[in-house]
Amino acid sequence: MKSDPAPQLLVRLATALFLSYMAVALPLAALPVAIVHWPGYGNGLAGLAVGIAFFSTILSRNHAGAYADMKGGRPCMRAGLALYVMASMTCLMAGLALLPPAARYGILIVGRLLLGVGESLTIVGMLGWGIGLMGHERAGRVLAWTGGAMYGAFAAGGPVGLLLYEYGGITALMAVSALLPLLGLALVQGVPATPTHAGGRPPFWRILGTIRWQGMAVALQGVGFAALGAFLPLRFIHAHWPYAGLGLTCFGVAFVAGRIICGHLPDRIGGLKVAMFSLMIEAAGQYLIWCAPGPLPALAGAVLTGAGCSMVYPALGVEVVRLVPPHMRGTALGGFAAFQDLAYGATGPLAGLLADRFGYDIVFLLGGLCATGGVAIILARLTTHCTGTTP
Numbered sequence: 001m002k003s004d005p006a007p008q009l010l011v012r013l014a015t016a017l018f019l020s021y022m023a024v025a026l027p028l029a030a031l032p033v034a035i036v037h038w039p040g041y042g043n044g045l046a047g048l049a050v051g052i053a054f055f056s057t058i059l060s061r062n063h064a065g066a067y068a069d070m071k072g073g074r075p076c077m078r079a080g081l082a083l084y085v086m087a088s089m090t091c092l093m094a095g096l097a098l099l100p101p102a103a104r105y106g107i108l109i110v111g112r113l114l115l116g117v118g119e120s121l122t123i124v125g126m127l128g129w130g131i132g133l134m135g136h137e138r139a140g141r142v143l144a145w146t147g148g149a150m151y152g153a154f155a156a157g158g159p160v161g162l163l164l165y166e167y168g169g170i171t172a173l174m175a176v177s178a179l180l181p182l183l184g185l186a187l188v189q190g191v192p193a194t195p196t197h198a199g200g201r202p203p204f205w206r207i208l209g210t211i212r213w214q215g216m217a218v219a220l221q222g223v224g225f226a227a228l229g230a231f232l233p234l235r236f237i238h239a240h241w242p243y244a245g246l247g248l249t250c251f252g253v254a255f256v257a258g259r260i261i262c263g264h265l266p267d268r269i270g271g272l273k274v275a276m277f278s279l280m281i282e283a284a285g286q287y288l289i290w291c292a293p294g295p296l297p298a299l300a301g302a303v304l305t306g307a308g309c310s311m312v313y314p315a316l317g318v319e320v321v322r323l324v325p326p327h328m329r330g331t332a333l334g335g336f337a338a339f340q341d342l343a344y345g346a347t348g349p350l351a352g353l354l355a356d357r358f359g360y361d362i363v364f365l366l367g368g369l370c371a372t373g374g375v376a377i378i379l380a381r382l383t384t385h386c387t388g389t390t391p
């Protein structure tokens with residue numbers, strides 16, 4: 001009996017994504033350090049240079065999804081990887097000391113905007129290509145492997161990026177950021193394309209309306225994720241607890257482990273059930289950090305938050321895939337990801353204002369309440385499915 005090559009091809013795509021996504025992850029921690037050392041540039045402009053890539057990602061999700069639907073996941077992902085290379089090479093020019101800081105900063109902004117568009121094309125293309133290879137009945141596994149590759153790159157990219165910047169400056173950092181997507185392009189070269197599907201395309205806003213409940217739930221999950229990433233070390237430092245840097249490690253290990261161990265569950269038992277239990281675990285972790293009397297309970301809360309956040313996106317993504325016909329799958333997944341992008345972008349400023357007024361612990365109460373709201377949405381969807389009510 002002939003073995004199915006699709007799982008091996010999916011691993012190959014995920015490996016290429018891990019390598020290539022380092023172009024996104026490597027500069028995240030290092031760029032702010034570089035910018036604040038330029039004369040006249042502070043934390044605000046450093047934050048803008050980092051965050052503007054997410055802005056262009058949100059704005060380009062619709063176009064990336066349409067491209068994947070019309071041309072296929074393979075050309076979409078490869079175009080995204082090529083943009084990673086172009087963006088990193090553009091940012092490399094910001095390391096030229098001969099240029100004035102204003103010119104260097106402007107070049108950096110252009111490169112970051114290109115990177116955001118590349119991220120849209122790469123992720124949506126990877127999802128469309130992977131689901132085309134594996135079949136929609138194994139979409140959950142594709143979503144889990146895609147997220148695992150991304151967040152694995154985030155976990156590795158931060159410290160490596162800081163080391164590269166420390167020893168070689170922006171030039172070395174961006175040269176490596178350009179090289180790794182080239183390796184990713186080489187790795188996916190032999191993976192076959194998947195067929196596209198013909199069909200009419202409704203307006204993007206109508207597609208968003210179809211997936212609105214899944215999108216709202218994943219956005220509420222994203223609040224706790226973003227709050228922990230931005231404010232957990234500060235929670236430890238403000239409380240004079242040790243192990244301030246260990247919380248993110250606990251979160252990341254639990255997150256990746258959840259994707260590896262439970263990646264098959266949405267396909268097997270249904271995305272809504274997996275998402276509901278995952279959001280309950282995330283909420284428990286956030287509440288535990290909020291009321292933690294010491295560092296060890298807070299670290300346990302970080303583990304629970306990572307385990308809970310891990311499977312919400314792939315579980316609800318399975319439901320999105322089931323809600324739309326194949327020729328709209330890329331657009332729907334792009335819109336679904338945009339809900340999460342918006343949550344990531346909005347959480348930082350809102351949580352920062354709350355922290356300034358009430359302290360860092362309140363940020364995790366917000367994350368817990370949002371995850372609980374996500375549980376309520378999923379319960380309502382499960383009830384609708386059981387009663388046969390039309391949404």
